[in-house]
Amino acid sequence: VTSSPSVRSFCFRGGAELLFDGVKKHQVTLPSQPEPWDIRNLLKWIKTNLLKERPELFMQGESVRPGILVLINDADWELMGELDYKLQDQDNVLFISTLHGG
Amino acid sequence: MAGGAEAVRLGAEIERRERELRGLRERLAEVLAGESGADSEEGSAGVSAAAFPAELPPLPAQASLSAAAILRYSRQLVLPELGVRGQLRLARCSVLVVGCGGLGCPLAQYLAAAGIGRLGLVDHDVVETSNLHRQVLHGEARRGLPKAVSAAATLRLLNSTVHYVPYCGALSPSTALELVRQYDVVADCSDNVPTRYLVNDACVLAGKPLVSGSALRLEGQLVVYNYQGGPCYRCLFPKPPPPETVTNCADGGVLGVVPGIMGCIQALEVLKIASGMGSSFNQFMLMFDAREGKFRNIKLRPKKADCAVCGDNPSVTRLQDYEAFCGSSATDKCRTLHLLSSKDRISVEEYKKLLDEQVPHVLLDVRPQVEVDICRLAHAVHIPLSKLEEKSEEYLEYLKKRICEEKQRTNGQTSFPVYVVCKLGNDSQKAVRIIQELPVKAYGPVLAKDIKGGLMAWASKIDPTFPQY
Ligand SMILES: [Zn+2]
Numbered sequence A: 001v002t003s004s005p006s007v008r009s010f011c012f013r014g015g016a017e018l019l020f021d022g023v024k025k026h027q028v029t030l031p032s033q034p035e036p037w038d039i040r041n042l043l044k045w046i047k048t049n050l051l052k053e054r055p056e057l058f059m060q061g062e063s064v065r066p067g068i069l070v071l072i073n074d075a076d077w078e079l080m081g082e083l084d085y086k087l088q089d090q091d092n093v094l095f096i097s098t099l100h101g102g
Numbered sequence B: 001m002a003g004g005a006e007a008v009r010l011g012a013e014i015e016r017r018e019r020e021l022r023g024l025r026e027r028l029a030e031v032l033a034g035e036s037g038a039d040s041e042e043g044s045a046g047v048s049a050a051a052f053p054a055e056l057p058p059l060p061a062q063a064s065l066s067a068a069a070i071l072r073y074s075r076q077l078v079l080p081e082l083g084v085r086g087q088l089r090l091a092r093c094s095v096l097v098v099g100c101g102g103l104g105c106p107l108a109q110y111l112a113a114a115g116i117g118r119l120g121l122v123d124h125d126v127v128e129t130s131n132l133h134r135q136v137l138h139g140e141a142r143r144g145l146p147k148a149v150s151a152a153a154t155l156r157l158l159n160s161t162v163h164y165v166p167y168c169g170a171l172s173p174s175t176a177l178e179l180v181r182q183y184d185v186v187a188d189c190s191d192n193v194p195t196r197y198l199v200n201d202a203c204v205l206a207g208k209p210l211v212s213g214s215a216l217r218l219e220g221q222l223v224v225y226n227y228q229g230g231p232c233y234r235c236l237f238p239k240p241p242p243p244e245t246v247t248n249c250a251d252g253g254v255l256g257v258v259p260g261i262m263g264c265i266q267a268l269e270v271l272k273i274a275s276g277m278g279s280s281f282n283q284f285m286l287m288f289d290a291r292e293g294k295f296r297n298i299k300l301r302p303k304k305a306d307c308a309v310c311g312d313n314p315s316v317t318r319l320q321d322y323e324a325f326c327g328s329s330a331t332d333k334c335r336t337l338h339l340l341s342s343k344d345r346i347s348v349e350e351y352k353k354l355l356d357e358q359v360p361h362v363l364l365d366v367r368p369q370v371e372v373d374i375c376r377l378a379h380a381v382h383i384p385l386s387k388l389e390e391k392s393e394e395y396l397e398y399l400k401k402r403i404c405e406e407k408q409r410t411n412g413q414t415s416f417p418v419y420v421v422c423k424l425g426n427d428s429q430k431a432v433r434i435i436q437e438l439p440v441k442a443y444g445p446v447l448a449k450d451i452k453g454g455l456m457a458w459a460s461k462i463d464p465t466f467p468q469y
Helices: A016-020 A039-049 B002-037 B041-047 B067-072 B083-091 B104-114 B147-158 B176-181 B193-206 B257-275 B322-326 B348-356 B369-374 B385-389 B393-407 B427-436 B454-462
Strands: A006-013 A025-030 A068-072 A093-097 B094-098 B118-122 B163-167 B185-188 B210-216 B219-225 B284-289 B294-299 B362-365 B416-421 B446-451
Touching: A006 A016, A016 A093, A025 A039, B002 B147, B083 B257, B094 B104, B104 B118, B104 B147, B104 B257, B118 B147, B147 B163, B176 B193, B185 B193, B185 B257, B193 B210, B193 B322, B210 B257, B219 B257, B257 B284, B348 B416, B348 B454, B362 B393, B385 B393, B385 B427, B393 B416, B416 B427, B416 B454, B427 B446, B446 B454
Parallel strands: A006 A093, B094 B118, B094 B185, B118 B163, B185 B210, B362 B416, B416 B446
Antiparallel strands: A006 A025, A068 A093, B210 B219, B219 B284, B284 B294
């Protein structure tokens, strides 16, 4: 089964948006691929297509860097299988950089 | 020579007045500290400037509320959720506030007003003018005073029946555990990563709930850690973020009311925990986006069995060196980068000399537009670092044009000097690196150097009328 191209939206907060031209909400069309999209693939895609400069401020290896939380439908991705989570239609993926200021 | 003598005289006069000011500040600090401790026998403990006292006496257990307390707290006493029982619990509760800044000020204010028994106030810093827009317990007259002392003095005017214990020093691995053990609830209102790990570990080791808030720019976050079997800070963030990804309020900016809002919600959660109502943010994070006017509740992971400090086999059983763990300092206001060697840098004094001698050059200011709007040197060419980093054609073309124009004024010297400046001398070093890699063919030989300490050094050492921010 080949999944067809799909429109996905995801958001960046807590300063993570500054790595993406300050744009908080992104709507993108992911190309079709034999496997359903999971977070691992999504991160790879973001790295190649959206994150042009200084990827180390967002990624570390195939995952996000320490200090960034990934939320799927307002839940910690740890509860959803992290990198292996398979994206569903209408899923809301949010990357937040933790704040330290006071 | 008359000018030289006048300069010496003025220098001596400034020094004399500064000494006098220091003396006045010390006296004011003593007076304020004396006031905040006046009504408690153990007042001398903790109010002196050095102070991490060994032992605080337990708060007296009260069987009932006095008539004065009933009148004072009547509007919250009639809430069935609080009632007399809740109010008595507040009076028996002690709260350690780590950081008396943008979060700590409103938090401490509402806790004091609500009748918490004891407030420990930790801060290593003194009040500065740039704090006043958000750190609302301190006023203009408090500049230069320790924040912990200033906060206690203001709070005492609000509610003199609370016991305040100011600690004028940084929370450190050697004192944190002993201190946290003496309190019932801890509020993390700090502004840096090492302190957040330190406070977390101390709370886990001492078994105290931690109400943690943070704010930056137009956003805030809040979580209650180590509470009723929930996760701790390390469960969520086992590894500290790379230091270069961490932004503080000085660099990133913060709208004062945003930490104000987060500090108030922190106070609310402390009051709910202290009075027995329980917190809403155990295993939940509250995110506040001030720009969109939205609050979001995030369901977090549970306590992790493999957590280094609260897990089943903890590797952290005593407090560590958190600055080494995080690769950053808990007390520095700004990070200082050392990317370039000294031959690639010049001081503000050296730059001033070049200006006076009218040496042809380009001064490149790489700060973001919003900071250039605040203040700038009139002759500077402005290209934000971000545009250099992304190698923006438009901006590089502009730089090339300006270099060519200036070069016309020379008789084709071998390498043309470009001096790079920013606020503090960090971004300017990054920019020099980028310029050094530009193709010689297109730009001609260019000698790029950065100005150490940036425009803030210019303001403090060369031109006192140049704004500091
Ligand atoms: Zn933990």
